[in-house]
Amino acid sequence: MDKSWMKKQGGSMEYIQGVLNFVEFASKHASDGKIFCPCTKCVNLCLVPPGVAREHLWRKGMLQSYTHWKWHGESADVPTATECGSSHVQDSLEQYGDFRGMLHDLCPTHEMPPEPMEEGERVQESAEGQPTDGAQKFYNMIDDVDKPLYAGCTKFSIFSAIVVLFQLKTLCGWMNKSFTMLLQVLMDMLPSDAKFPKDHYEAKKIVRDLGLGYEKIHACPNDCMLFWKENVNLEACPCCKVSRWKTNEASVTANNASSSKGKKKAAKILWWFPLKPRLQRLFLSPDLASSMKWHVNGRTDDGVMRHPADSDAWKMFDSTHLQFSSDPRNVRLGLAANGFNPFGILSTTHSTWPVMLVPYNLPPWLCMKRSSLILSLVIPGPKSPGIAIDVYLQPLVEELRELWDVGVEAYDASSKNVFQLRAELMWTIHDFPAYADVSDWSTKGKYACPCCALETDSQYLKNGHKFCYMGHRRWLGRDHKF
Template sequence: MDLDKSWIDLPRNTQQYMDGLNKFLDFAFANKSVEGKIICPCPKCNLNKWQNRGATYEHLILHPFPKGYTFWLLHGETNYVQHTISTPPIFQSNEDRGFANDPICGMVNDAFGNFVNTQNMDNHKNMRPESSQMMPDEIAQYMKFMHDGQQSLYEGCDKYSKLSFLLKLYHIKCLCRITDKAMSMILELLADAFDYAKIPSSFYEPKKIINKFGLHYTKIDACPNDCMLYYGEDKVREFCTKCNESRWKKTKKSNNIVGATKKQKKVLDKVLRYFPLKPRLQRMFMSSKIVEHMQWHASRSTHEGILRHPSDFEAWKNFDLMNPQFASDPRNVRLGLATDVFNPFGDLSTCHSTWPIVLIPYNLPHWMCMKQSSFILSMIIPGKKAPGKDIDVYLRSLIEELKELWNIGVETFDSHKKEVFHMHAAILWTISDFPGLGTLSGWNTHTGLACPRCNFDTTPKKIQGKFCFMNHRRWLNAGHKFRLCRSR
């Protein structure tokens, strides 16, 4: 069926637009209605809410029909998909239900950049294409996720879809530190006990679904002595170029490489887990819940003399003065880098040091940027020994990506303004304790001149092998209460 879509660009007060809108509603309610409702494509609902015919008609009269939505994938049009890919289109069977309050479909739209609702993108290059130009595998993944998001876990279930149930299980697994083997056994038991439910019998399928959302990590082999990464031109090397140590794990007794003589794979001695930064920053602008806050630092009302956000600091303002081109677009991301050591085994008697590198997006308002959900895990530097001054070896991949984001940038879709822009990013400062400062900057924090700010005006004394700074009260006012506390 050849559908006329020329009315989309016409003014909303014309008779041709109203006739075309009625034909669209007739087509959508005939093919993709659920309990008398369809997904409303207006900019207000943003393909995330289900509305009846009257509400949808009113929304599309008050707001323009999305111009980029010329292939009505979510409203029953399947001809293009059937001729392009072998994956069956999204269908509505008796077991499929509309989850109007389920955010899963909205999350899928955010993950794929809301490509069904883009507009004014024809003049941009190297961007996410419109729906009629999407690659077949991307369309297949999008359709599969939307189908699983609308499909009930079992017949009559209106609380969980198949996709939301799997994501909830994966969330519990991560929070409770359940192993993959234990999750497979739990899923096998659930699938056997509730054979009428659409539950996979192993953990492989949920894990594969999570990976397709694009938030994966990269494994980079490292020298056991923290000399180098087997990365880039050194990816195929077998031995370290500095210490000549093998990249493979050795046995303690014979010092032979594990798996070298037996019919088993060799085991890597040290592996860095690196989470690429660019897709995570792009995802923040694709998310309909976060994108509106990514320009808060520029649109908020300022109060002189009050420090509420890092944008009130002199360092932020000086950075804007020194880099006016970067500061011209408030969507350019400003980051802080934080790191510290922790023991992943939760046992104080185990000597193990793992270093996570966390990035903090300061574009967000102060009530969001320091929440755990806003933190961006950049990499996990493995133990068992701390990297010390060799931490710059592991930061190589992050620094290269930050250089690219600063000099070149990356095309990013803004789901709030429905446009593609060139995003840049920069790290403004680092956050760490004093020993972490020594690790990140190489500053010696174990001497009498440990403080990098006041090391020329201190009076350190060495007591029982440790440096103490005794005259720290001389900056206090004469009547300060701390001067009367001899125990301090």
């Protein structure tokens, strides 16, 4: 087939027709009705229906280096997903990266040792020098970066091999069990002196000091409370007396939850992603640290609304809290929360609630990018938390209070100094039902309007069994047709 259309712009008729011809050609060699998607995001790593591949190619463009369509019928056999993932490592990763430089960005206050030193000397150096927190962990990671995977290996160190494998695990959606099986096979393939972890748990321990972890907090199955802080050791909810653990046949037979064999499983778990390290991470890259000050140093203040910093609410806050607004590095956040069905089955009523934070310091072309959004909480289903959402927001609220009152020490890579980073929540973003849950103001009934409150002009319709709000045209202009 003619492949000249691949170099055309995505909106041209020649490109659109080329995609249609490609999908028609690839569909003849589909596996179980699916083909590998060669768009610039999937890079032949994902098996999708032909219609989905067509939409991806129209919106995201075709992988320019994929000129021999061997995964779509130009070779003898259609590959499996595993073969495709291993063959396109270079396409998806492009380069393995500078791991020493990455660690230096993560721990900028630690000096990079020019040559190997004894462990005792490094500990003494970290105790006497300026950096004190995490110095030993940093040097341990540097050791793993410098040590080759096995004698004579020049391409991978212990650390880089694990990081690359974890990236592939994420890109390809491997389960922890399959990752462990892969590590065991690699141990048999590599020389006996290869310093390779034996399972997923050991590999995770090697890279856990990179940060950006999460915490699992058990919750009452009826959303009464969190088993957190002073309640962390409770076995049942003191409000509804329901056990925090899942029950199984063994425990029911013995009439005692503790009699069940094996490890207990929590009935409901809140996933909490601590905010402080994620805000500190925003200032570890010089370019991103400069962008975090854009709302003061880069914004054009000419009265035109281009960014939330141009709003009256932002300006009123600055005039009220002068100490906070005096440092442009202090972070302004917006909170967005809503429920969705993670399983994609419309007939299922499962509702999981992610709580996202948006850093509004960034310019408008960055602050709403997916890479800039900060996942703070994942509230489990299967039902919406409703007005009990405040129970699950406790860890985030406490952290926001600390960031407002005290702040956290952070390193600014653009100015190369340490400062006290503070943050505040500017506003929340929801649809109307979610607004009712978060604000605890009922958006139904006689006083449904959160702006008018007790002055809401409402009337109950006896036959329709609903409230109507007839007097709210007051907000329209006098010359409006209504």
